[in-house]
Amino acid sequence: MANSALGAPHLPGPQPVVKSEVAVDGKVQIRPLAEAGDSRIADNVFSLAMLACGLSVLALVVLIVYELISKSNLSWHAFGLKFFFRSEWDPVNDQFGALPFVYGTLVSSILALLIAVPLAIGVAVFITEMSPRWLKGPLAFTTELLAAIPSVIYGLWAIFVLVPLLRQYVQPWLARYLGWTGLFSGPPYGIGMLAAGVILAIMIIPIISSITREVMTAVPQQQKEAVLALGATRWEMIRTGVLRNARAGILGGIILGLGRALGETMAVTMVIGNRPEIARSLFAPGYTMASVIANEFSEATGDLYLSSLIEVGLALFLVTIIVNALAQILVWSVTRGMPARGHA
Amino acid sequence: MPETPETAGTVTGVGLRRSVTDHLVTVAAAGAVLLVLLPLGAIFVYLVYRGIGALNWDFLTQIPKPPGEAGGGMANAIAGSVYILLIASTIGVPVGIGGGIYLSEYGRNRLGNLIRFTADVLNGVPSIIVGIVAYGLVVLTQGHFSALAGGVALAIMMIPTISRTTEEMLLLVPTQVREAAYGLGVSRWRTTLSITLRTATSGVITGVMLAFARVAGETAPLLFTAFGNQYWNWRADQPTAALPLQIFSYAISPFDEWHRQAWAGALILIVLIVISVSAVRIAASRGMLKGAN
Numbered sequence: 001m002a003n004s005a006l007g008a009p010h011l012p013g014p015q016p017v018v019k020s021e022v023a024v025d026g027k028v029q030i031r032p033l034a035e036a037g038d039s040r041i042a043d044n045v046f047s048l049a050m051l052a053c054g055l056s057v058l059a060l061v062v063l064i065v066y067e068l069i070s071k072s073n074l075s076w077h078a079f080g081l082k083f084f085f086r087s088e089w090d091p092v093n094d095q096f097g098a099l100p101f102v103y104g105t106l107v108s109s110i111l112a113l114l115i116a117v118p119l120a121i122g123v124a125v126f127i128t129e130m131s132p133r134w135l136k137g138p139l140a141f142t143t144e145l146l147a148a149i150p151s152v153i154y155g156l157w158a159i160f161v162l163v164p165l166l167r168q169y170v171q172p173w174l175a176r177y178l179g180w181t182g183l184f185s186g187p188p189y190g191i192g193m194l195a196a197g198v199i200l201a202i203m204i205i206p207i208i209s210s211i212t213r214e215v216m217t218a219v220p221q222q223q224k225e226a227v228l229a230l231g232a233t234r235w236e237m238i239r240t241g242v243l244r245n246a247r248a249g250i251l252g253g254i255i256l257g258l259g260r261a262l263g264e265t266m267a268v269t270m271v272i273g274n275r276p277e278i279a280r281s282l283f284a285p286g287y288t289m290a291s292v293i294a295n296e297f298s299e300a301t302g303d304l305y306l307s308s309l310i311e312v313g314l315a316l317f318l319v320t321i322i323v324n325a326l327a328q329i330l331v332w333s334v335t336r337g338m339p340a341r342g343h344a
Numbered sequence: 345m346p347e348t349p350e351t352a353g354t355v356t357g358v359g360l361r362r363s364v365t366d367h368l369v370t371v372a373a374a375g376a377v378l379l380v381l382l383p384l385g386a387i388f389v390y391l392v393y394r395g396i397g398a399l400n401w402d403f404l405t406q407i408p409k410p411p412g413e414a415g416g417g418m419a420n421a422i423a424g425s426v427y428i429l430l431i432a433s434t435i436g437v438p439v440g441i442g443g444g445i446y447l448s449e450y451g452r453n454r455l456g457n458l459i460r461f462t463a464d465v466l467n468g469v470p471s472i473i474v475g476i477v478a479y480g481l482v483v484l485t486q487g488h489f490s491a492l493a494g495g496v497a498l499a500i501m502m503i504p505t506i507s508r509t510t511e512e513m514l515l516l517v518p519t520q521v522r523e524a525a526y527g528l529g530v531s532r533w534r535t536t537l538s539i540t541l542r543t544a545t546s547g548v549i550t551g552v553m554l555a556f557a558r559v560a561g562e563t564a565p566l567l568f569t570a571f572g573n574q575y576w577n578w579r580a581d582q583p584t585a586a587l588p589l590q591i592f593s594y595a596i597s598p599f600d601e602w603h604r605q606a607w608a609g610a611l612i613l614i615v616l617i618v619i620s621v622s623a624v625r626i627a628a629s630r631g632m633l634k635g636a637n
Binding site for chain 1: 373377381384386439440447449451468480481507557592595
């Protein structure tokens, strides 16, 4: 299989280290390489070892599924599918239902998407099509920096800065002008569903915007020029020439953001209020699937309690797996197999 | 950059509305950027402002004082984080790089695609789930919370990330380089390790550092694995403090003194992460893999 290289007189290796090893005193350096690895056994052992490493990724998923299913068995037998439609969460009497957590997870994530999607697409459009060239790099870097901040630090900031801000300014304002919808009523604690949605939005904007940016850059330059040549304004060019072509990938980015929001734990746990209730108002405290696990797992006494928590985890896992797989397929369809995450 | 929208408008004559729309959109997009940068700026300003105020020598050298008492620090949490990350890297980095080697050198087939897809999906699994798995795997087996369990949880998170970035970097190495080595009689495994992997070293290190920075701030998988500890601990089978855990428990505590220390801890954590991410960025832009990104 290596025969085609025989004709090549030297290594076109891009790294000086490799070049000097071969070019300066090739024989001395190469001979031990050749001799040490001359056996077919070594080759096979190596490829098997690498295969094992590769398979470990599959094994991890199998392991996760096995752990979650086997350890949630007890709760599954006790409550069945009704587990997800009961709103009782009473560890003292061993009554468990996950509805408040499912509700809290969905509402906080949807709220986050409503806030994040327009902003994230705006940022991506600005960086790829509008910003002056010198500003592109720093802007892209800064938005990526947002993604590197740990969840717990977002939570810390949310507790001491965002929540007071919401309580003093935003919530009274919302209550006065939009209170009639029923979504913004009740005492403005600051802490609650709204705070969780806002902090989640801040956290998923970088993911959505970096993927949107990636798929927008994948649109061929000629196509943009063609649209411009037809007399389109810049926005018309972006709308018809770029966004329309990149929409599958952008949708993938949004779904990936949704997946992140669904599973986000620490920041949400710190500001959502952690009360297993279903309330119409976004001012009211809530609870999510991830935060109930975070808060109660290490204190769960009783097998059924622990098993119920793990069943919540299993449901969360399945939902994020489906959401992520869907997003991956959409993004892959545009970027052709490169990883979906924007690398630094 | 495209021509100015004004000319497009005046030429066609119907352009006023279109031109106004165009400007409005530009303003809206710029507004979105400002709105997104605002919280980022606010977070950094607060971190530095509140963090530096609470940072002192005691914070870096002392262990926590009992609740409500002034003073004390997070020295054991900082050390614990380093300890747990070392365990995680010892497990996660070799396996991750191995997986990447498999994907790029042997994995041009359906199994490879399956692993690739699974790795990308695994990347999106909530970290709290990984915590549950490490709990079942290590904590239940050992009978108590431990640094090892925390390390295993973080390692599980590192493996898919490192595999994918390593693969990407190895694929950038030209096929001719490998073929040249084969042509000189070097065996395949030797070629992979001494030629291909070595050529891509800086890129692979970039990927490892990014994975490292990502798990360094993880809290959720440590909650019921490493668990936290108010004292020093150097045993892998005992509960261990970690910086993110300490920030979490201090932030939700009712004590002002602990709130102050949470900010200081957060500042230390973010400085560590930003340093590693930027160092990686600089190294990547100066290194041989210029076209990598």
